[in-house]
Amino acid sequence: MSQKEIEVILARQLVSYLALPVFIVDPQGTLLFYNEPAESVLGRRFEETGEMRIDEWSTIFKPTDEDGRPIKPDALPLVIALSERRPAHGRFWIRGLDGVLRHIEVTAVPIIGQAERYLGGIAIFWEVTA
Amino acid sequence: MKVTLWGTRGSLASPGPETARYGGNTSCVEVVGADGTVLVLDAGTGIRRLGVALPDSLRRVDILLTHLHMDHIQGLAFFRPLRTPDVEVHIWGPASTTLSLRARLTRYLSPPLFPVFLREMPSTFLHEIPSDDFEIGEFRISCALVCHPDPTVGYRIATSKAVITYLPDHEPALGARKFPLSRDWTSGYTLAAGVDLLIHDAQYSSQEYTERIGFGHSSLPHAFEFAALAGVKQLVPFHHDPAHNDDDVDRLITETIMSARPSFAVTPGSEGATFELN
Numbered sequence: 529m530s531q532k533e534i535e536v537i538l539a540r541q542l543v544s545y546l547a548l549p550v551f552i553v554d555p556q557g558t559l560l561f562y563n564e565p566a567e568s569v570l571g572r573r574f575e576e577t578g579e580m581r582i583d584e585w586s587t588i589f590k591p592t593d594e595d596g597r598p599i600k601p602d603a604l605p606l607v608i609a610l611s612e613r614r615p616a617h618g619r620f621w622i623r624g625l626d627g628v629l630r631h632i633e634v635t636a637v638p639i640i641g642q643a644e645r646y647l648g649g650i651a652i653f654w655e656v657t658a
Numbered sequence: 659m660k661v662t663l664w665g666t667r668g669s670l671a672s673p674g675p676e677t678a679r680y681g682g683n684t685s686c687v688e689v690v691g692a693d694g695t696v697l698v699l700d701a702g703t704g705i706r707r708l709g710v711a712l713p714d715s716l717r718r719v720d721i722l723l724t725h726l727h728m729d730h731i732q733g734l735a736f737f738r739p740l741r742t743p744d745v746e747v748h749i750w751g752p753a754s755t756t757l758s759l760r761a762r763l764t765r766y767l768s769p770p771l772f773p774v775f776l777r778e779m780p781s782t783f784l785h786e787i788p789s790d791d792f793e794i795g796e797f798r799i800s801c802a803l804v805c806h807p808d809p810t811v812g813y814r815i816a817t818s819k820a821v822i823t824y825l826p827d828h829e830p831a832l833g834a835r836k837f838p839l840s841r842d843w844t845s846g847y848t849l850a851a852g853v854d855l856l857i858h859d860a861q862y863s864s865q866e867y868t869e870r871i872g873f874g875h876s877s878l879p880h881a882f883e884f885a886a887l888a889g890v891k892q893l894v895p896f897h898h899d900p901a902h903n904d905d906d907v908d909r910l911i912t913e914t915i916m917s918a919r920p921s922f923a924v925t926p927g928s929e930g931a932t933f934e935l936n
Contacts, residue, residue: 531841531848534803540843541833642755642809643789 535641536560536648543650551651552639557582557610560648569632569655571624582607589622596621606651609636613646619656631656659797659817659935661855662688665704666927668827668861668875668897669729676903681929683707684729685826685897687857689815695795699813699824699857700724701734704929709738716745720794722787722801723751724826725810726762734763735772735779743780748794752809753786760784787811805829805845806874814849820935822855823890826897829859831880832872838887850888854935857927858885860895863910878914885922893920896927 532540536552540561543550549566553559559580567573570589580588586601593599599620601607608616619633636651665683673682684702691697696712698705698721705721712719719739724730739745751759760776763784767776776782791800800814804825812825823846830845831837841847850856860881862870867877876884878895885893898907911926925931 531845532843534805534845537843537845538805538833544833544835642803643753645789 533641533647535639539639539650549653551606552648553606554648555646559585569624569630569653571626571628589624592621605634605636606649609638609649613638659820660690661822661933661935663927663929663931664688664708665702666896666898666929668899670900671703672900679904679928680898680907680926683929684732686733687824691796691817693796695797697722697794697797697815700730700826701737702729703733705733706736712739718746720748720750722813723749724812725752725806725808727808731766735767735774740779740782746781746783748783748785750785750787752811754809759786800849802849805832812846812849814853821853822935823850823853824857825850825859826857827859827874829874829876830884831876837880838883841887844887847888850890852889855892855894855933856885856888856890857894857896859897861897861899878910879918882914882918882920886920890922892923892925894925894927
């Protein structure tokens, strides 16, 4: 069994203590972990979803823009952060796996570790209340 | 390979009659291959005696630094081969995200902390540890970043006959609500999996650990749980706390063995101990 990189392990440990919803993916975009606050927004416990490929998580929440138009996966902040290795930000709607439509704001950054190793990405998001 | 412990103490050299059995020198381990290759793991104060004990015929020695905290480099300038022009000393260690290994080491090996500059030491070669495995003599060496403040690596050293792993400063339980975690989410697991000998941080009692979470070290029970998770054959608890005298170390290890009932052998790290692995 291969072990995750230490930066990713520490990121998971950190976000498991945060009240802010956070989503962590590996360099291929595979979902590695989201924390309990994220479970409330995404509508399902991480233990139930487990690791998820990028083509799955980028569509399963049915992201739509402010006018209700579907957002293509490559326009999502986390996908931009992974593909362009830069921070990205966006505000859009998702439908949680509990069926609830939620307005969210997302900031995503690539994880660049020691020796410039590219290790994946992190998306921090929160529900828009106003 | 033959493994000799020259310094087993953590954080601060602690000589004195109360630490005479386990030793007061800080981290330093010698690994000698069947072909005569000599590796030195860390350059704590134990490296001074090692430098005197090395054979005069030796022409190359490789020092593998896990990180640059003072207790792991303080003996470096007192390592006799560094002042011997006909001995090549290769120093391997981690860079940081902004500073090279040389720049980081020079912070110590220069005034006002030390009167001699690193550049004045003859036949010294610095190597930032590569991301891939590398070979020194008969040894195949893997390294990986592990959980400890500041860039810190552990080493897995293999020959065709035996494998050891050296994790002197390691806090794999940091942030874990329940330790151990699964193997893939445990710092250091890949380095330690299935090895013949694991030299691992075991600085604190459980009570002390709760007061020092995040300092980068393990409690004895955490070291045992990590060793069990990794399936090692023998554990050497190492990096003893400077506040622990020999009786404390005896008591803590005995209590942990009684509680954990490990399926692997346990040999507390003591200065001068040797391990022949074939």
